[in-house]
Amino acid sequence: MTFKVQTLNSISSKGLDRLPRDKYEIASELSTPDAIILRSHNMHDMAIPDTVRAIGRAGAGVNNIPVPDMTKRGVAVFNAPGANANAVKELVLSGLLLSSRNLMSAWRYVEELTSTGEELKKEVEAGKKRFKGVELPGRTLGVAGLGAIGVQVANAARDLGMSVLGFDPGITVNNAWRLHANVSQALSVDELLSRSDFVSLHVPLVDDTRGLIDAKRLKLMRKNAVLLNFSRAEIVDEDAVLGALESGRLHYYVCDFPSEKLRGHPSVITLPHLGASTDEAEDNSAMMIADQLRDYLEVGNIRNSVNFPEAIMPPTANAHRIVVVNHNVPNMVGQISSTLARHELNIADLLNKSKGEIAYTLVDVDSEAPEAVLDELKAIEGVLCVRYLGAVGSEAA
Ligand SMILES: NC(=O)C1=CN([C@@H]2O[C@H](COP(=O)(O)OP(=O)(O)OC[C@H]3O[C@@H](n4cnc5c(N)ncnc54)[C@H](O)[C@@H]3O)[C@@H](O)[C@H]2O)C=CC1
Numbered sequence: 001m002t003f004k005v006q007t008l009n010s011i012s013s014k015g016l017d018r019l020p021r022d023k024y025e026i027a028s029e030l031s032t033p034d035a036i037i038l039r040s041h042n043m044h045d046m047a048i049p050d051t052v053r054a055i056g057r058a059g060a061g062v063n064n065i066p067v068p069d070m071t072k073r074g075v076a077v078f079n080a081p082g083a084n085a086n087a088v089k090e091l092v093l094s095g096l097l098l099s100s101r102n103l104m105s106a107w108r109y110v111e112e113l114t115s116t117g118e119e120l121k122k123e124v125e126a127g128k129k130r131f132k133g134v135e136l137p138g139r140t141l142g143v144a145g146l147g148a149i150g151v152q153v154a155n156a157a158r159d160l161g162m163s164v165l166g167f168d169p170g171i172t173v174n175n176a177w178r179l180h181a182n183v184s185q186a187l188s189v190d191e192l193l194s195r196s197d198f199v200s201l202h203v204p205l206v207d208d209t210r211g212l213i214d215a216k217r218l219k220l221m222r223k224n225a226v227l228l229n230f231s232r233a234e235i236v237d238e239d240a241v242l243g244a245l246e247s248g249r250l251h252y253y254v255c256d257f258p259s260e261k262l263r264g265h266p267s268v269i270t271l272p273h274l275g276a277s278t279d280e281a282e283d284n285s286a287m288m289i290a291d292q293l294r295d296y297l298e299v300g301n302i303r304n305s306v307n308f309p310e311a312i313m314p315p316t317a318n319a320h321r322i323v324v325v326n327h328n329v330p331n332m333v334g335q336i337s338s339t340l341a342r343h344e345l346n347i348a349d350l351l352n353k354s355k356g357e358i359a360y361t362l363v364d365v366d367s368e369a370p371e372a373v374l375d376e377l378k379a380i381e382g383v384l385c386v387r388y389l390g391a392v393g394s395e396a397a
């Protein structure tokens with residue numbers, strides 16, 4: 001079996017090399033891809049071919065992918081949670097220091113000095129008082145979103161001596177375990193904003209978080225606070241931020257998403273979406289997504305899908321694997337197994353998992369499944385996709 005994988009962004013070769021070329025054709029232009037790998041390319045406006053079975057985001061945010069449409073079509077969407085978290089954390093720490101010590105304004109001041117020799121030294125000493133900053137220990141950082149990135153940011157800030165407050169109503173048990181014991185819990189975004197000197201946003205862009213930081217919420221922030229946004233532009237109302245900068249409520253807005261309005265503002269530090277742009281993060285994300293896609297395409301296993309359930313079934317030796325994706329409604333497993341029974345296919349192992357609208361079944365049968373069985377499975381009402389993977393256990397056996 002061979003697979004076609006289309007890349008919509010430049011993807012680290014360390015990742016693509018995990019898809020062996022005797023089994024995988026990889027290209028940026030393909031008319032009938034089985035899978036797509038991308039970073040921030042916007043898929044919302046593109047026609048996604050019917051042949052696509054899986055989409056892999058070599059990174060964290062999936063707001064550039066039409067996930068609900070893909071779910072309806074039975075296409076699994078994967079991301080690489082945590083693979084770029086350290087890179088983002090380091091940039092957030094840079095943002096904290098750039099703002100707490102007024103480094104961008106200070107750097108600009110020096111760049112614009114034209115004097116030389118003793119005169120330059122005098123100007124430097126005279127001008128530096130304009131850029132007096134504050135130290136981080138004792139200041140409070142509020143972290144909204146304690147996922148892969150938020151936890152690392154919170155822990156690193158603790159290590160720098162900051163007091164840290166966190167807010168995340170959906171924190172996972174794993175992330176709660178990873179969080180420094182001295183991070184305090186805020187019970188709402190409002191509480192987080194009102195008790196912090198620096199606030200860093202690490203929530204995904206979804207309907208609930210669009211415009212999360214608006215004019216009303218900015219008014220809750222402490223005077224001269226700093227807002228850091230390395231999540232997504234749309235989580236913050238830009239006009240409201242510009243207003244808060246004018247009124248002195250905000251001292252700086254540090255963000256990874258430039259816009260015409262923000263660019264050039266003396267109290268905005270904006271970077272060109274650099275959060276995940278390190279060798280390490282690009283390699284990690286690409287390797288993780290390539291491994292997950294390969295396991296899905298070849299074996300049917302699902303790890304880190306945002307719309308499909310986690311599903312891992314070790315291949316049964318000498319068996320033949322069928323994958324069924326269907327609507328999460330009653331009696332689907334019954335219909336699948338009775339179809340197999342009608343064709344005298346004995347089930348060696350079966351796994352059925354569901355998540356939201358999607359149910360997913362892996363079946364290992366003792367003998368080869370003829371085309372007619374697959375056609376009958378496809379014809380069951382509610383079935384979105386059937387794939388026959390064949391003897392996946394033979395290599396493992
Ligand atoms: N600037 C950049 O280059 C990068 C930006 N990102 C952005 O950062 C976001 C977070 O990334 P990860 O930490 O890896 O994701 P994650 O999924 O591990 O963590 C997100 C956390 O936010 C929480 N959350 C959701 N809604 C919330 C709300 N209303 N209030 C508080 N918490 C809420 C979730 O429960 C979850 O724990 C991504 O979705 C992406 O948009 C991620 C990587 C690089």
Ligand SMILES: O=C(O)C(=O)COP(=O)(O)O
Nearest residue numbers: 039040059060061276277
């Ligand atoms: O992983 C994410 O969510 C990011 O924002 C990183 O985007 P990128 O892969 O650098 O285009």
